[in-house]
Amino acid sequence: MVTIVVSRGWAQRGKVAFEAPAGRLPDVLRRLAEDDPDYERRLLDSNGELYGYLSIFVDAEQVPRHLHATFDVREGSTVTILPPLAGG
Numbered sequence: 001m002v003t004i005v006v007s008r009g010w011a012q013r014g015k016v017a018f019e020a021p022a023g024r025l026p027d028v029l030r031r032l033a034e035d036d037p038d039y040e041r042r043l044l045d046s047n048g049e050l051y052g053y054l055s056i057f058v059d060a061e062q063v064p065r066h067l068h069a070t071f072d073v074r075e076g077s078t079v080t081i082l083p084p085l086a087g088g
Contacts, residue, residue: 002073004032005080012038025063025071026050028079042083055082 004018020031029050033040045051056063057080063071073079 001075002028003078004028005078006039007081007083010039010042010081010083012036022073022075022077025056025058025068025073025079028073029056029081043081053084055084056080057082 001019002022004020006016006018008016018032018036020028020035022028026049029043030048033043043050043054050068052065052068054065054068056068058071058073059077060080
């Protein structure tokens with residue numbers, strides 16, 4: 001399994017950590033959206049694709065946005081999703 005961590009600002013019902021099977025990054029995060037639909041609108045566009053503006057880290061290393069679609073997440077990894085920040 002893979003651990004998925006979201007920020008407290010995104011937490012639904014206080015839960016910040018989830019589990020999903022290992023696999024391609026989009027599949028791992030789609031599984032989170034399937035298991036907890038509150039995250040679907042935050043992660044996936046209307047075509048079911050990951051939003052390009054998400055900052056995603058796997059085991060503390062940022063996955064470049066151009067590699068999100070093809071990045072393989074290994075068993076035992078931790079995926080951290082940082083939402084976009086706005087302000088000035």
